[in-house]
Amino acid sequence: MSVTRTVELEGHIIDSGMMQQAFGIVMDLDGDFEVEQFDVGKDKESTSYCRLQVMAADQSTLQSILHELHQIGATLMDPVDVTVAPAPADQVVPNRFYSTTNHPTKIRYDGQWIDVENIEMDCAIVIEPAGSVDGGPRAYTKVLNAIKEGDLVATDETGIRVQPPERPRDAGGPFGFMQGGISSERPSESLIRQVANAIEETKAQDGNVLVVAGPAVIHSGAGDALADLVREGYVDSISAGNGFATHDIERNLYGTSLGMDVETLEHPRKGHKHHIYTISEIIRAGGIQPAVEDGLISGGVMYECVTHDRDYVIAGSIRDDGPLPDTITDAVEAQNAIREQAHEADMVLMLATLLHSVAVGNCLPSTTKVVCVDINPATVTQLIDRGSAQAIGMVTDIGTFVPTLADFVLDDE
Template sequence: MNNRTVELSGHIIDSLVLPKTMDLIMDRGGDFDILEFDVGKRKSDISRAKILVSADSPDQLNMILDELSRLGASISELKEVQLVASTKDKVAPEGFYSTSNHTTHVLYNGNWIVVNDIEMDCTICIDEENERAYCKPLGDIKAGDMIVVGREGIKVTPPQRARGKQELFEFMNSDVSSEKPLMNLIRGIAKEMKEIKAKGGKIGIVGGPAIVHTGSGKYLAALIREGYIDALMAGNALATHDIESNLFGTSLGIEVETGNIVSHGHTHHMRAINKINNSGSIKNAVEDGTLTGGIMYECIKNDVPYVLAGSIRDDGPLPDVITNTLKSQELMREQAQSLDMVIMIATMLHSIAMGNLLPSRVKSICVDINPSTVTKLSDRGSAQVVGIVTDIGTFLPLLYNALHEDDDLDEI
């Protein structure tokens, strides 16, 4: 039998990491023996387990170890990471280590060093001169890069589930249900937002056009204006319909305030794009007086960075839309590493894209009327996401009100 000893540490019972580890080993056809098990007795104590993992073949064992690493299991024997130089741009050496989105350290030159800019499905590159480790996507690899291969000398630390009073962000407990107590969740989000901003942290929004369609654009614009939002990630549609709403009072040709169909309103989004094209950019449109309000207006006026990632289905698109997918990904990646919270609202594709780029330490909320949007994020590895299934037209006003419970809300 091929075998290796792995270690688990943390609140591995409360977080169900220990039973998940045993299930995974058996599901993959392996076997295990628990060599040591130290149970933390107080809420502040952690538990530790040392487990001998066995399999019929080296390949089977390696597959099991790969999956266990995503649960936070590390190989007991202290060996340095193995490095192999890439021989070609965009090509990693065979057996390269593929990252999770959890905090990761590597043992290099006798020291555990943190892997910077962690995100899932990347390689780990080592800057030997400066003894620095960092994530690198496959597409960014250059010939000569020193890439970590195998799984020796790698330690992954998933976020721990709280022991004690349950809080909103209990990692690894992101069940999805439309029957959750909505107001309690929203008050919890508002509380976290205030705490993050009080500490100088940053909050990002990933938004879809339904924000505007439901009449909630003014609430998001107000949150940007009041300093709660530090970055916006969206596509052509949200920006276009936000601008359409400001210029014509419609979204997809429907009057936002009344819900009435407007004659020839179906052309308004194209006319909105045309006006911005005439100004040259959204910023220019604000400066020349064409655009006087809305989400994008507040981003410009308050120096809030935004990334508008293009799609093959876009009309126009607006001049600010980035049609190079890799460039969009690069800019979203930069924002993802700087954020402490991300709220993803009514956009499946952009939410999944952002989820792939986020470190698991970032508190994340996904709000959508469709439960499958929320579950897709969890299924793709973003286990830290809190899912809320509700109408966007309900969520944003309630969130705004929760942030201003003691304020006069007659005017937004």
């Protein structure tokens, strides 16, 4: 005897491939389905609707199918309220807690649908009932190490709706190119122009642009162009590692990046020691901001961040020399600082850094516009495979991309 549940798909389910995905999930997991209703949107603005009866041999198989359908945005007919359970201890979630995607999410609590705040992947959902906070109830994400004993945590998928970003028929406008996936073959200059337009549109709407930068930005000679974008207000915040900040400052103090003269590509005598000399000088000054205020640093990305009050987070790693005094060496503290930046960002440029891009991508909702640029296509592929499916990837030399981008943005002023 089979068990059944009915689910609904609504939106641009044909153009986005959601309906095809749903059929594939059911078949791949040894289920069956029957389309009970299918209404097709007949113009660019109209959405489509599909009601699907899902069948499986047993409850366990059906639950597995429903879980996968839920991840792509299918919702159960006649939903009930979310199930919750109190956290038994600090940093301990209830069994079968609901683990979030990075898509916009709602929960049904006390008969009403509530938006989940600060959505990001791989978190728990905590609910504060009405009366516990002004204007409640309220739902928001928490990473596992932030869970407190007694927090009401959502369990299973019951009463939870996920809304993946859709792909409408008309992908025009300044962000239409974001539907393009990974490209090393499309005309680079044309695509860079579109990225520039997207930055300008974001800023015109008082949005926040975050740049995730790797040391190659400095090594390739693109640091000056990035500094220009920071100075002129087109970049609101920088997320980077100890290496990026060190080589940016090294470039200003010694004219080198990791010991190489960026202009001549020569290796001056003792150049290989410049990065550690740089760290020593900044430690002596008491940090990047005091070094700028004392006149030790007179240019570069970090200089412009300090001078124009742009936010920056320097996250440390086990590989770091020094590190700089500004580098956050506690991994959890660094995560939290990155998370705050990510939640403020409306558009993110990820420039030549795999691990840092994935780290920031993990904190972003799928509605944030993301452009990832790297000479290695595997960087972009791994970012998307880790859940940042909204990212557009561009495979090109960062030393060409950033200066060209800055020229387009600043020439349009």
